[in-house]
Amino acid sequence: MDAVLTPLGVLVLALLREGDMHPYEMMRLLRQRREDRMVKITNGTFYHTVSRLEQQGLIAEVGVDRDGNRPERTTYTLTGAGPVALEDWVRLHLGRGDDTQKYRVALSEAHNLDRAEAIELLTAHRDALAAEYAAMASGLHNARARPVSEQYLIELDRYAALLRADLDWTDSLLARMASEDFPWGVGALTPENRAVHEAMRKAAQQ
Known part of the structure; x- marks a missing residue:
């Protein structure tokens, strides 16, 4: 089916482009990065968004973990269609400004282009x-x-x-x-940048 993405769905796809994650980790990362300034995040809407992305064939389950007495956590990954849908959405809304929320999300994910x-x-x-x-x-x-x-x-x-x-x-x-000194894309991350991102991910997994 054709993917109809919400701004929250775009943020989920962008997170999974960084690596496989379970929803709880994704929500914690979004809040740590203050992405909830742009998109309201509740447990109900978040899990509904993840389910819809899976139905659309943009993400898929890759495993289920259980840590002690905690509930089972399903880990998700991007399918081949996921990055394409993410880039298409950013491409559509980055050059426009008629919807402030969508433009802000597109701007925050512009590095995917x-x-x-x-x-x-x-x-x-x-x-x-x-x-x-x-x-x-x-x-x-x-x-x-x-x-x-x-x-x-x-x-x-x-x-x-x-x-x-x-x-x-x-x-x-x-x-x-316009300057090549301005970092762009995942490949431009310095070891220090990667260390910070990894520390945030580990904290979100707790």
């Missing part, structure tokens, strides 16, 4: 931001020239400031990504 493709998609997003900011700034200028009382422009002024800040940040990110 090739650097050049990620830069191209983020540039498209940047251009859309620039066009929206220009339109908003022009509208504010015209309103003030009429003149419209500032008390009616507070929210518009705030939104224009956020757009300007987002545009400046995106320009800065694109400049950093």
Whole structure:
């Protein structure tokens, strides 16, 4: 079946790209990394998401462990279709900004794409931001020239400031990504990076 991914499903696929895990470990890692800032994580929705990904053929069971008196834990792995679905979803939402949550998740997983493709998609997003900011700034200028009382422009002024800040940040990110010194992808992790990730995984397994 065609995979219809939720933002939480994307985060699960991204975790399993790092290695096989059981759901409890995945949930703890997501919370340790503060991914729950972007996606609400509850036990019910998480296990439902894992079950749905398995039904879609994107992940599969690879073993069941039992540690002492703890409940059995089923470990999952990505199937061949998993990384493809992950990359397609990131590709679809990285260049857009019409859904803030999906864009944030796509941005957090942009490293799953090739650097050049990620830069191209983020540039498209940047251009859309620039066009929206220009339109908003022009509208504010015209309103003030009429003149419209500032008390009616507070929210518009705030939104224009956020757009300007987002545009400046995106320009800065694109400049950093253009340099080969900016690490990109799993292969770019230093031994120190890998040690930190491994320590977090071990802590999540407890």
